Amino acid sequence: xxxxxxxxFRYIIGRLGQALLQLFGVVTIVFVVLRLTGDPAQLxxxxxxxxxxxxxxxxxxxxxxxxxxxxxxxxxxxxxxxFGYSYVQNRPALSLIMERLPYTIDLAVAALxxxxxxxxxxxxISAVQRKKFLGRxxxxxxxxxxxxxxxxxxLLLILVFGVWLRLLPTSGAEGLQSLILPAVTLASLxxxxxxxxxxxxxxxxxxxxxxxxxxxxxxxMGRVLFGHVLRNASIPIVTLIGLEIASLLxxxxxxxxxxxxxxxxxxxxxxxxxxxxxxxxxxxxxxAVVYIAANFVTDMLYSVIDPRVRITAAEG
Amino acid sequence: MTTVxxxxxxxxxxxRSGVRMxxxxxxxxxxxxxxxxxxxxxxxxxxxxxxxxxxxxxxHAPALSSDLSARLLPPGTVRDGVTHWLGTDQLGRDLxxxxxxxxRISLAIAFSxxxxxxxxxxxxxxxxxxxxxxxxxxxxRVADVVLSIPFFLLAILTVVALGPSLINVVICLTLVRWPRxxxxxxxxxxxxxxxxxxxxxxxxxxxxxxIVWRHILPEVLPSVIVVATLELGTMVIYEASLSFVGLGVQxxxxxxxxxxxxxxxYISTAWWLTTFPGVALFILVLSVxxxxxxxxxxxxxxxxxxxx
Numbered sequence: 340x341x342x343x344x345x346x347x348f349r350y351i352i353g354r355l356g357q358a359l360l361q362l363f364g365v366v367t368i369v370f371v372v373l374r375l376t377g378d379p380a381q382l383x384x385x386x387x388x389x390x391x392x393x394x395x396x397x398x399x400x401x402x403x404x405x406x407x408x409x410x411x412x413x414x415x416x417x418x419x420x421x422f423g424y425s426y427v428q429n430r431p432a433l434s435l436i437m438e439r440l441p442y443t444i445d446l447a448v449a450a451l452x453x454x455x456x457x458x459x460x461x462x463x464i465s466a467v468q469r470k471k472f473l474g475r476x477x478x479x480x481x482x483x484x485x486x487x488x489x490x491x492x493x494l495l496l497i498l499v500f501g502v503w504l505r506l507l508p509t510s511g512a513e514g515l516q517s518l519i520l521p522a523v524t525l526a527s528l529x530x531x532x533x534x535x536x537x538x539x540x541x542x543x544x545x546x547x548x549x550x551x552x553x554x555x556x557x558x559x560m561g562r563v564l565f566g567h568v569l570r571n572a573s574i575p576i577v578t579l580i581g582l583e584i585a586s587l588l589x590x591x592x593x594x595x596x597x598x599x600x601x602x603x604x605x606x607x608x609x610x611x612x613x614x615x616x617x618x619x620x621x622x623x624x625x626x627a628v629v630y631i632a633a634n635f636v637t638d639m640l641y642s643v644i645d646p647r648v649r650i651t652a653a654e655g
Numbered sequence: 656m657t658t659v660x661x662x663x664x665x666x667x668x669x670x671r672s673g674v675r676m677x678x679x680x681x682x683x684x685x686x687x688x689x690x691x692x693x694x695x696x697x698x699x700x701x702x703x704x705x706x707x708x709x710x711x712x713x714x715h716a717p718a719l720s721s722d723l724s725a726r727l728l729p730p731g732t733v734r735d736g737v738t739h740w741l742g743t744d745q746l747g748r749d750l751x752x753x754x755x756x757x758x759r760i761s762l763a764i765a766f767s768x769x770x771x772x773x774x775x776x777x778x779x780x781x782x783x784x785x786x787x788x789x790x791x792x793x794x795x796r797v798a799d800v801v802l803s804i805p806f807f808l809l810a811i812l813t814v815v816a817l818g819p820s821l822i823n824v825v826i827c828l829t830l831v832r833w834p835r836x837x838x839x840x841x842x843x844x845x846x847x848x849x850x851x852x853x854x855x856x857x858x859x860x861x862x863x864x865x866i867v868w869r870h871i872l873p874e875v876l877p878s879v880i881v882v883a884t885l886e887l888g889t890m891v892i893y894e895a896s897l898s899f900v901g902l903g904v905q906x907x908x909x910x911x912x913x914x915x916x917x918x919x920x921y922i923s924t925a926w927w928l929t930t931f932p933g934v935a936l937f938i939l940v941l942s943v944x945x946x947x948x949x950x951x952x953x954x955x956x957x958x959x960x961x962x963x
Contacts, residue, residue, distance in 0.1 A: 361799060491933035
């Protein structure tokens, strides 16, 4: 019972409630937006359909019921993992998503690895060596990464590596080689965010007392950086990476379109083109759920790494 | 996200749950400290704005004319006494021409979106800050929910729902981005209400709306303007991304995103179609981002006196 009254437990429950509330809100927003699309029945029937035909389709889809009944029906469906039915492919939207998911995960993980492996050192160097050439040269790269629309970067990569140098495949998903260009493109923006947060995080720590203490005890700069600073500075970085995973899943839309990568992003654009709204809606819901879950898990991890978080959160 | 850039202000949602994120800053020499350093970028932005307002000062031929016999001419081709400096596109239209006319769409949508989202978001934030209690709780929870849906997907969903057009893109960007302003306005309103002059005004019996208009709003606006300038570059990229997936303004109206999307099909034969619209986009966003940082350093009260 002691656990029940502890700050940690209250923090977790409170945070879980917040996540569920967000989930409910997202579901509601998606429902409202979907109703704005007008009458899905009109889109389903052929051009020359009679009013009776339309009425029949409306009845089949439950669109003739009052709006609150439709909403409840929709909520109940989601609780049973029923995310709607593709008009075009005549299959559950969720199974379409699951089919594409592995490709998007491959892409997102590769992009995340690139942005962490490149972003953290760039941020570190620019913080630690900020008076030297290398440190000064690092940040413009980040600024460019931030102002460069990712889809243009993708096109330039195709132009250089696909068309001119003919080094790498530019479309499809066949083997590791075809993963390189899309992953670099997708990584370009999270790279900038990771590098900037690493830099600020390191700048905050480098001036701290314990760094001076460790240095005055004769510890080398390398040891201080990797043994002490990296650990303390890693907390915001871990949070950011947690959030980035979910953003990358959502962000794959354009990258996948450019490189004809058969993941969720491409499915989104294909569904938009085909006016297959239930699938678009299911994708938005799906990604939002992943996003909220990643947020929640990150916060939990964070309170494990840094006890101050749950204490202040429970008190406030 | 989205292959769209998020959060130049560094206001990640981590802050919500008590996670302390360090303030993200550029190194000092990259920030524009004085007006002299900001000037070149302000001039670039000014040129873009003039191009948007008066494209006919820069190019002559109407942007929509197509000439199939002049398809995909490389940059610098002279044809019928007309020099196509940046070449022509797949329908024989002059690329420079469409680029200049495309500025109009890009800037019109970005500025309108920032204005609408800023006004709407600030309004809600101030209301929440003044009313507090249940009203504030509802507004701020809704803001949290909107922020928890990846922006670009929410944008796609809204445009799909409303149908792609200039107005709808602005509406969509407003719906997606208002919570950024609401959060800032809410915090600033709460802070302002604790200040001496607001309490004095209340004590001498000034009416609520008067206090909000005369005393609270001036306190809130600087922070809102900071968010707005940082948002402008993001909005330019969002608009281009939406038109890239076919959800922006519809052809034949020239838009950079749509031009890049068209150019993708001819990437192996006509490199200029994918290069120049991107350059135009990149320079605009870079200038706007740097100017946004400059404005933040100048206006943001929390920044003053820090790390100079």
